[in-house]
Amino acid sequence: MQNLDLSPPSGTRDFFAEDVKLREKVFSAVKEVFESFGFLPLETPAFEKLDILTSKYGDEGEKLIFKILKRGEKASTGEADLALRYDLTVPLARVIAQYPEKTGAIFKRYQLAPVWRADRPGKLRYREFYQCDIDIAGTSSLLADAEVVLALSEALRALGIKDFFFRYNSRKVLKGIMQVYKVPQNLASDVLTALDKLDKVGLPGVSKELLELEIPADVVGQITDDMSSPGAENQIRKRLRESEIGQAGLTEVDQILSLVSAVLPDARVLFDPFIARGLSYYTGPIFEIFTSQSKSAIASGGRYDELVGMFSKKDVPACGGSLGIERILALLRETDRPTMSIPQVLVTVWNDEFKADALLIAADLRSRKISAEVYLGAGNIGRQLRYASNKNIPYCVLYGPDEKLKGEVAVKNLRTASQNVIVRKDVGDFLESEIKILRGEGAK
């Protein structure tokens, strides 16, 4: 025996049946909604060629990429040529650029799949976690942006999450804000990062960061006044009149808000001029979806019209969004456990001579879609019944020399401790109707 640490690698998890079942149930509900919107599934490999992923995620992101060592003789060079998927968007952009004939003029796809990031593990922060993305490529119509948000909110609703609200902004609004505050272009992205932290560090924190960036004190005062004013949104709307690109962004945001509000009249849909959504590939409208149960966004996305162009000669406008599925699973975990798929029947084994009989009875039950386990351990019938009881299996089938002689089978209901003797060929019929009653489907 080797002396090894047997826990899964840092930031990863082993999932037992109950968790797998919950995750599958959630994934399948979400996929059904996405398909009802006309999104179709795509699967890409777990790893990509390293150069496909480099220079796509910014300096901070790049450090978190898991790189795969070259194989064979080249392994000793210590060089990497492949890397684990860091998100689902860059592989999508590669696919759109690689197969124009398959992705067509407009390509709507969903992908639910794990990604890997060498982030510092923490609460709800994993190194292996699922992303759940929808994207629409090939159109710059804002209808596409609206469809993405509508599909995500329908998926949330299908999962029983109803108290969500939207925050909408546009990268163009952010550019406009930088113009009207006269932030030098080389500082713009740092300033945006600072503004994006309002939820986390509060106004004094933002102010401190801005001063550290050597933004003049009067400008910082203006910014924090704007951010803290009760009519911050209107204040910014006024200021943006001075910026052409800011105006264009505002028009985008207002159009999407009006489309989304038309379909979801009760939804809380806000223009929030200070959300920035990281700083990677977004070019236009961006959004976050929140629920009162979670401090962080449970879904987000935006328009990225230039990403596919990094792989293709053709510009392909695109937008998309992502459900924070691990965060959502954590919200559901407490309230929405699925019924465990334990076997419904334990077929006991009288002794070695009755092994084949046990298999035959189990095969009969399984052919009727009754899940049946044959007892595989050692021990007498008492021990076998205890095994079933511990596993919460409701029925035990008993078949020994007496039953064989009479052509019968005994069926024990462990929940009621009652026992029925059934003609052997009828045991399937009997258990079928018993299980229906147990499930509440049949008459009592």
Add this chain to the structure above:
Amino acid sequence: MQNLDLSPPSGTRDFFAEDVKLREKVFSAVKEVFESFGFLPLETPAFEKLDILTSKYGDEGEKLIFKILKRGEKASTGEADLALRYDLTVPLARVIAQYPEKTGAIFKRYQLAPVWRADRPGKLRYREFYQCDIDIAGTSSLLADAEVVLALSEALRALGIKDFFFRYNSRKVLKGIMQVYKVPQNLASDVLTALDKLDKVGLPGVSKELLELEIPADVVGQITDDMSSPGAENQIRKRLRESEIGQAGLTEVDQILSLVSAVLPDARVLFDPFIARGLSYYTGPIFEIFTSQSKSAIASGGRYDELVGMFSKKDVPACGGSLGIERILALLRETDRPTMSIPQVLVTVWNDEFKADALLIAADLRSRKISAEVYLGAGNIGRQLRYASNKNIPYCVLYGPDEKLKGEVAVKNLRTASQNVIVRKDVGDFLESEIKILRGEGAK
């Protein structure tokens, strides 16, 4: 634009909707069968700590492991500390050793998941491919071995594969054969590898390899005579009388054959003394399942009573089997394409002022589980109808100023080229019944 090779990495694949749907359909049929046998799902991370995987797969296997470079400052060392999952059995053994309280006395699990091997890519040989495993840990009862084979054959049957047959052997039989042929112990594993190649290289090929291993010519003659004799099985049965471990292996095989035959009286179940199943962790009965459509085995497995012991102080006997799911998918691909899940309705967009109306009509349809796509491109209604026709979408909804005025919606059936005008609030009802008729569910 970067100048990059945009194909997926060598040996991996991008799957579009049609393939994803076929794979999901097959996976879900297989899982249903496994659950009916009382197997439950387990998911483990895509990568394991490197030392969990080393020394488990033999020298050849070890070379094919994808290793992951250390992160952060340690990246420059060129060292690896993690590795992609090479199979599903070693992670299972880790899980059994790590969580005895969760895996219990007897643990039956299935896992359908990708594994990664840096093999030379070829026809049906991929670097990323799915494995589909069932295993039973915690019992040395041969009933468990029989259950594994029965569950795999039930899964094959559920996929429509019915002409399969079984080849059974035992590692103990192979040890016995080495004894009776007086093969020196240090050559035993090479000799077994040579015998295992009978299907691939034929009798002369086996003979040549054995002579190269410096097995005496008279012994090679004896072996090849045995292998080629019409009653090879009986010849070996006779010879094994001289070997205690060989006898024990034969008894095991005969017991499993008799259990499997009891449940599958029509199945072709053979004792094949020359199958060896690679040379890794098997200790007892081993098997392969073949179909006439494929030269190689489509399922295989065996008993490995010592693997968990490599991680745990406690010996945990175990056996399992695996469907060659990629091979099986290739067999199905031609005959069993699932119906594509294309949207059922295209909601056209008259002009910019009708965007919100289009979204509202789509939302109504989607709430009735009708999959509806809103047209997101540019272009007049003629172009929108052509788009639907190209995508094979059967219905188009038209809603312009005339319809708005009258409170109506026009529904065009592209298959019959007929058009109906419906009161707007009834369009959902109308399309619901139309789609039922299209699917053959409703009355004409």
